[in-house]
Amino acid sequence: MSKSLRLIVVLTFTALFSGAVLSVLNIYTAPRIELNQNQTLSDAIGQVLPGEKACDVKVIDGVTFYIGRDEKNQPIGVAFLAEGDGFQSRLKILVGMDMALTRILKIKILQQAETPGLGTKIENDPTNKTDAAWFTNQFNDLPVAKAISYVKNQKPVAAESQIQAITGATISSKSVVEIINAAIAKNRELFLKKVK
């Protein structure tokens, strides 16, 4: 066998071996990975739209809306993804709202890699023993007829769309507020015009 032929044969066999292993692997793992991802998303939708039993997916101008329905098949709310930059990472937030998009039902942080122990409190604050998710819970049933704002060192007024910023993580708190505000402003028009 000539030298160059041998190189080709060896590399081809290595690649074939690799391809075979990976195809077998894919048969077993791909469905599970997809299931995991769908599970995460549908769990999250269920959380931000309390009482959701079924979910329609509607894509309007490239924005995906998840319309949740209760057991009587009545629409109870709509969820969408809000995305933007936090203090040091990309934030992905799932926002659940009523059908008129005037009130937030619940939000959930899907992805963040903020400063451990500070910015991560937007998702989970272990120093708050009674409610580790106090930051996101502030958004529960928050009226958003006007844009959400944050306050520091004073009590927020929910009726005024105010939330309390995290001490030491003002930028992360501010980012969450701004990302949600921007997404609501953009999606409200889009959704109300196309759906109704």
Add this chain to the structure above:
Amino acid sequence: MEEKIQKVPAGESQMPKVAPAKTSESPSKPEKRAFILSSSPHIQAEEDVAKIMRAVVYALLPTAVFGIYFFGWRALVMMLVGIAAAVLTEALLNLVQKKPQTISDGSAVVTGLLLVLTLPPSLPYWMIIVGAFVAIFIGKQLFGGLGYNIFNPALLGRAFLQASFPIPMTTWTMPRTIDAITTATPLGSFKFEKTLTPYLNLFMGNVGGCVGETSALAIIIGGLFLLYKKYADWRIPVSYLTTVAIFGSLFWLINPAKYPDPIFHLFSGGLMLGAFFMATDMVTTPVTPKGSWIFGIGAGIILVIIRLFGGLPEGVMYSILLMNAFTPLINRYTRPKFFGEAKHV
């Protein structure tokens, strides 16, 4: 042989004593003094580390007194804790490393004091001890002791505390209050709430902030003393402050509503303390005049960028630490030429 050797008695004479030609004398009379071979310069000043450090402590006294006046006796206890921790750490590390004891040169006292002056007045004492330990251990002794450290030890200690305990390190108390009401620093309230602080308060120091950074007046008094004694290179504070003023006003002129004016830049935060006492540290800043200019200008630009566009309200610490890292490079490229030295091709 001996005729050509110049002897410089250690730290004694101001003038070089050239050994007189002894060709006529017989070499049978051996000198009792050891010859010290040394290259130029042969003139030695009477300055030593301990003396300079003492002067720095004197220069810091007004700042310390103002700090105690504004933030109460707790500030004094903080300073004592910081100094004690720094000195003890150095003594302990010298013992462990079996090195000659160096605490008497006073540099640990200065490090401990400077560290506390850059800390919030409500910081728990044990955190001060941690900071002083890190400053001396990682900031100085690991590099080989005074003179070998790359970064300003006090600032390194502060950076460690800032990264470790971000909440206590950004909790500020109102000056002249008994029960320590929390407040924001002038820079913080500008960055997050867009409110300005009256200039007189900024200048006197009657604002929230670190123990020793609030009073521009006290720092300038001490700083001028250091400059007068020539223990600090005037070029660094001048270039640092001027750069901040010019670069800051540039943005202010573009958009006065969004960016603060240069006076606010100069007198708020730790800029004064940093410019006079941190950026002038002999060990961690360039040795050449041209290098000093570069150091000050670089630190000024970094500071304004952090203050205006960074996530943090204040950037004096990082601006100086970053320029500390550049110091060996600056020294290398600003090395004066020998007389008659040709350009390297």
Add this chain to the structure above:
Amino acid sequence: MVKAKTPLYREFTKGLWRENPILRMVLGTCPTLAVTTTAINGISMGLAVLFTLVMSSLIISLVRKQIPNEVRIATFIVIIATFVTVADRTIAAFWPAVSKSLGPFVPLIVVNCIVLARQEAFASKNPVGRSVLDALGMSVGFTLVLLILASIREIIGSGTWFGMQIMPPTYTSWMVMVLPPGAFLMLGMLIAFSNWLNAKLEK
């Protein structure tokens, strides 16, 4: 072969201390610094490397006589990448939480110097048994250091170990330890300590 004289067990034990990939050779520091924020991350990363390294060493040592010198690196990389993908997909399928917290560092094992270095320096020149022992020793050494580093960082930085609260509730976490500077500081201290210990032991 010269190597044939080394006793078999030493092929395993050298990776633990004498030729430890992190402490002695300072290889693979990228995952070492990046993922050691919690003990569980550290040990997961170590096990992923163990799987990849052992499987790659096994296969490459089996076919070492067939691999022409000119394409050896390409062949190693294809084989390593295959097992890395196996590890990555398996973790993603069965332990999605671990997969999420390790992020891109599992796929990055492909370019981990430890894995390629063992193929180039050892598996391509030694019989299967020795190669597998060598790979095991190296990756166990790697995993142990990762576990120690991650434990120190998690305990000081978060007050927990494997997620369990072990510090008293009044403990203030040293945030710096879970941040990148803490990784560099602790790795430096660990290497300094091991050098000191080594000097002591050799005396």
